[in-house]
Amino acid sequence: MSEDASGRRPSIRDVARLADVSHQTVSRVLNNHPSIRPETRARVLEVMARLQYSPNRAARALVTARSQTIGILAASSTQYGPASSIAAIEAAARARGYWVSTVNIDARQPDSIAQGLRHLTAQSIEGLVVIAPQVRVIRAIAAQQLDVPYVTLQSTGLDPGHALSVDQIAGARLATRHLIELGHREIYHLAGPQDWVEAEARMRGFLEEMSAQDLPTTAPILGDWTADFGYYAGRELLRVRDFTAIFSSNDQMALGLLHAVRDAGLDVPGDISIVGFDDIPEAAHFAPPLTTVRQDFGELGRRCVDLLLGAADPAAEPVSAAIEPELIVRASTGRAVAL
Known part of the structure; x- marks a missing residue:
């Protein structure tokens, strides 16, 4: 984003002034409001491009009451399974026009769970995915009074109303x-x-x-x-x-x-x-x-996002059943030999 001589980043009012419209009109362009005339929309977009202006997501959340953000609370995300799950959820979320904010916690520290949740809720997340493979974290999340929809990637039965997993x-x-x-x-x-x-x-x-x-x-x-x-x-x-x-x-x-x-x-x-x-x-x-x-993991990510946001296809129901894995047979297995 460009800055003016004072080092200040351009604001929505700068866009409005140069496009000769009200800042409410700029806001309507940002939110694709149908009442904006095509020539006005084009002029506003041209000024935004010239200024390299992009809207502040936090400010937009205050106006629209929607952050377009899904939170992920993760523990041990360096392991292949959790890391692949995070990547799959990010891809599925972007396909739906959402961003993902990930917080990595220390599963051994109960305070870390609460701090992670506070950090994500402060961003006005619209949904939460918990990728914490430790049983103690699942129990802690199930005991929370969360006010956003959430999904836990686990198959323990500890929080059955919110669980999704590969079987x-x-x-x-x-x-x-x-x-x-x-x-x-x-x-x-x-x-x-x-x-x-x-x-x-x-x-x-x-x-x-x-x-x-x-x-x-x-x-x-x-x-x-x-x-x-x-x-x-x-x-x-x-x-x-x-x-x-x-x-x-x-x-x-x-x-x-x-x-x-x-x-x-x-x-x-x-x-x-x-x-x-x-x-x-x-x-x-x-x-x-x-x-x-x-x-x-791709299917896991898609189902997570569908469960949080509703199915992308209004006629389809989000699927919460466990995903069936697949055996891949290669050369490391063969007929048994006598000991």
Whole structure:
């Protein structure tokens, strides 16, 4: 935006003066009011372009009572799943003419949740998406008296009237069933951190599928989502090697497992099969390419925005059912071999 000699940015009154109209007329042009004559609209827009004027969103919110902004309250947004969810929501919101304001909180600090909410509500957000994979955050949000529509991306059942998610349990069962159908019976599960919603759901899906097939299970190993932990866990498990397959709760830990198996002089999938979860962009280029569970983050973003704003198509109803994941079979899984 250009500035005048005093360093002041142009205002709506500057536009009105140069276009020889009232500032109310400029406001009507900004809001596409139908009463404005085409030649007046063109003159105002020409002056705005010359001054490089853009409206102050906060000021417009005071006038229109609409901020055209959706808030996202996020924790652990550096992980692939939360980061992809944020990107998908931003894309869906922009397609509807909305902006997104994201606040990252420390899930370990209860005050951080309240401070994040205060920051977003001060921006007059029209809706809120909570992308906080920790159970304690979901509980804290459910206890708030929020005066805007909100959606939590989780599948815990803690706040069922506001939840939306990819079906993590179904995805874990797909991964586990794939290994069982390949003849594997001794299957380990490398889980995510204990308090994470997705980790708990994927662990539950693994245990449910193993139980449905009447197969014995060992206690899942609690990881931290990193490839380093996957490598460490793989090295420890291979000291005994009483398994033929591992279902990893995310692709990064699966990458570490692949490394550990290779360092032990074994082959994937000739000796051990590995399945991941998420289908990160690099998963197709692991050595070997990783069999994994894909989540449709684009659809997740569209449904979030539709639930907050109403469906883009007035004839359609926003869909709140869990999104079904997809098993992507690549070269890291094969027929079971005898131990």
